[in-house]
Amino acid sequence: MALRYADPFNAPGNWLKGNLHTHTIHSDGRLTPEDHAERYRAAGYSFLAVTDHGRHVDTEALTRGGFTMVQGEELSVGLTGSGTPYHIVALGITEQLPFKEADQTVNPQTVVDYVNQVGGAAILAHPYWTGLTHGEAAALQGVAAVEAYNHVCELLNDRGDSLAHWDHLLTLGHHVNGVAVDDAHSRERENLPDDSFGGWVMVKAEDNSESSILGALRRGRFYSSSGPEIRRVEVTDGEITIQCSPARKIAFVSVPCLGVCYKDGGGVITEVSYKPGPRENYVRVQVTDMVGGRAWTNPIYVES
Ligand SMILES: [Zn+2]
Ligand SMILES: [Zn+2]
Secondary structure (H helix, E strand, O other): OEEEOOOOOOOOOEEEEEEOOEOOOOOOOOOOHHHHHHHHHHOOOOEEEEOOEOOOOOOHHHOEOOEEEEEEEEEEEOOOOOOOOEEEEEEOOOOOOOOOOOOOOOOHHHHHHHHHHOOOEEEEOOHHHHOOOHHHHHOOOOOOEEEEEEHHHHHHHOOOEOHHHHHHHHHOOOOOEEEEEOOEOOOOOOOOOOOOOOOEEEEEEOOOOHHHHHHHHHHOOEEEEOOOOEEEEEEEOOEEEEEEEEEOEEEEEEEOOOOOOOEOOOOOEEEEEEOOOOOOOEEEEEEEOOOOOEEEOOOEEEEO
């Protein structure tokens, strides 16, 4: 049995914190791209993607001083069985996508294929919030990642967590990573806190350039978080060991053994090991801290 992991911890480079999903005044956000870049930079982020609805806003000029803008756009197309469109976030594009926003006749697969063709990365945005069935999510081929956690969807109506969709894809044998994002709009909504800084990726990239960040994302050299820090994942001899900031629970989520092995004894955990069984297809590790923040590794595939 061999374990295969796109290990960011032993990869060369530096850790860069980023948010991959943001809206500005150019669609339904309240702030300008400049405002967002300044806020995220001040909060310790190294990169940011502006992903306005149906519009690629060129933000390259805001890349400076070690802070990188990743080019992007979000497109809502097609029609799910529940009557909603699919939302696809395209990253690493250089021009606006040649599809009309909200066009129900456009097949989302056509959009994913186009994004891949032009060298970008397609992310399936908030499938739980959009009401996608697991089958509808699984029918899409070629997405680089699923939004395992979308912060504004969590704030709006507790539908930010698409872990079940992600696990369904992994159970079917798709090799797909999971990202956490803000989907920040910064609109003032009554009784809702700021929708920035609640979901992010920690990418191990060789440098701060957009191409290195996207390359590391495509290769899975990152983890996602809404709070905890994952300090190390060691994958050796059929055993996975994780070290993290103080946690109340560390879960190893896998199939087909459904081997959720977690420690939840009321104490603080910062390290735990797990030996996957020979029948497991994949294991992903999920950390929960004392205030409910979570962090997610990408899948570790079990090969017999
Ligand atoms: Zn969306
Ligand atoms: Zn969005």
